[in-house]
Amino acid sequence: MALPTYQKALLVQEKFGDFTLVDLPVPKPGKDEVLVKIQSSALNPVDWMIQKLGILIKDYPALLGFDIAGDVVGLGEGVTQVEIGDKVFTQGVMGNNNQSGFQQYAIVDVHTLAKIPANLTYDDASTISVGIAAPYIGLYNASPYGLGLVPPLGPENQGKYSGTPILIFGGSTVVGHFAIQLAKLSGFAPIITTASPKHESSLKALGATHVLDRSGPVTEAQVQAITRTSIKYIFDGVSTPETQKQGFEILAPGGKQVVVLHPEAFWEEGKKEDKAAIHVLGGKALPHHYELIKELFRNLTGLLEKGEIRPHNVEVLPNGLNGVVGGLRTAEEGKVSYVKLVVRPQETS
Ligand SMILES: NC(=O)c1ccc[n+]([C@@H]2O[C@H](COP(=O)([O-])OP(=O)(O)OC[C@H]3O[C@@H](n4cnc5c(N)ncnc54)[C@H](OP(=O)(O)O)[C@@H]3O)[C@@H](O)[C@H]2O)c1
Numbered sequence: 001m002a003l004p005t006y007q008k009a010l011l012v013q014e015k016f017g018d019f020t021l022v023d024l025p026v027p028k029p030g031k032d033e034v035l036v037k038i039q040s041s042a043l044n045p046v047d048w049m050i051q052k053l054g055i056l057i058k059d060y061p062a063l064l065g066f067d068i069a070g071d072v073v074g075l076g077e078g079v080t081q082v083e084i085g086d087k088v089f090t091q092g093v094m095g096n097n098n099q100s101g102f103q104q105y106a107i108v109d110v111h112t113l114a115k116i117p118a119n120l121t122y123d124d125a126s127t128i129s130v131g132i133a134a135p136y137i138g139l140y141n142a143s144p145y146g147l148g149l150v151p152p153l154g155p156e157n158q159g160k161y162s163g164t165p166i167l168i169f170g171g172s173t174v175v176g177h178f179a180i181q182l183a184k185l186s187g188f189a190p191i192i193t194t195a196s197p198k199h200e201s202s203l204k205a206l207g208a209t210h211v212l213d214r215s216g217p218v219t220e221a222q223v224q225a226i227t228r229t230s231i232k233y234i235f236d237g238v239s240t241p242e243t244q245k246q247g248f249e250i251l252a253p254g255g256k257q258v259v260v261l262h263p264e265a266f267w268e269e270g271k272k273e274d275k276a277a278i279h280v281l282g283g284k285a286l287p288h289h290y291e292l293i294k295e296l297f298r299n300l301t302g303l304l305e306k307g308e309i310r311p312h313n314v315e316v317l318p319n320g321l322n323g324v325v326g327g328l329r330t331a332e333e334g335k336v337s338y339v340k341l342v343v344r345p346q347e348t349s
Pocket residue numbers: 044045046130131134169170171172173174175176194195196214237238240243259260261280281282283331336337338339
């Protein structure tokens with residue numbers, strides 16, 4: 001089928017500028033790249049943070065949207081791993097490029113995409129890439145980017161941390177949802193998480209062993225009532241000053257807390273107690289993450305097929321890319337509860 005010359009895209013024209021629907025040329029894939037017709041594109045908190053707070057991106061106009069699922073419709077030079085018509089998903093790339101999700105066609109690096117297994121929809125698949133990359137890098141990349149643990153890929157590496165406790169703040173965040181599943185694959189036990197009580201049964205079905213009510217501070221006494229083994233590993237999927245501080249208090253000397261937002265200043269003091277925060281940046285294209293993420297994407301289809309990794313819950317917003325702005329407002333207001341907001345760019349009017 002012939003490809004269109006132009007597509008709809010949602011552009012942020014300048015720093016702090018509004019999202020504007022524009023026509024852009026459909027890009028052409030280069031070496032080791034494919035062109036993907038985007039069927040589903042999921043929203044992330046970072047989309048509103050970039051637009052509203054002017055963080056992370058220097059060059060404008062900028063295309064945002066970092067969770068992509070769709071069909072391969074064009075192959076660049078040297079691509080043999082996928083074929084036209086394959087259903088794939090990937091993470092978008094931040095910056096002034098054509099590799100983001102708030103458009104109808106994106107360029108994708110062939111080494112960091114995975115085929116969508118038959119048991120998942122495009123919408124399901126669009127919930128995975130950003131959400132899994134942050135805990136995967138935080139747990140398994142080498143220091144200073146992560147905890148340096150062995151990734152649970154292949155039977156010989158699953159269950160490696162059996163009997164080691166882990167605390168995961170925010171089990172119902174997208175990053176927490178995937179952190180719990182990775183912790184389970186790695187054999188961590190107990191897997192203690194924090195969430196609203198209404199999410200308890202879902203999080204236990206994923207692998208959490210204990211769900212503490214997120215409305216109160218989590219204390220060392222609460223954790224000690226669950227395990228007498230000291231806590232050396234924390235994944236903080238919330239990373240507010242409060243959760244960072246609670247983790248700091250609970251962490252044993254020599255322990256590390258992966259944070260998804262900027263570490264608070266008190267971590268400097270923590271060095272005296274041999275406690276540290278690791279600020280994870282889940283971008284697949286960062287050179288120090290690339291090989292690890294390639295390996296993850298090589299294995300993701302199989303993990304999803306077997307149900308060892310499950311996608312997040314989905315809420316589809318109406319009107320294609322026109323739904324992004326309202327969705328990001330909902331997220332900014334803290335009204336997203338254990339669900340990923342998804343738009344379908346081909347439905348843009
Ligand atoms: N560094 C990175 O690479 C990276 C990557 C992805 C995300 N992030 C950051 O990670 C954070 C989470 O993003 P996300 O997309 O995973 O989240 P999300 O799904 O949008 O977060 C919503 C969920 O957070 C829960 N929540 C809110 N405050 C909480 C608290 N104090 N304790 C426990 N749970 C709480 C809510 O629970 P209820 O249902 O009870 O309301 C809700 O289910 C954001 O700050 C985001 O910017 C960073």
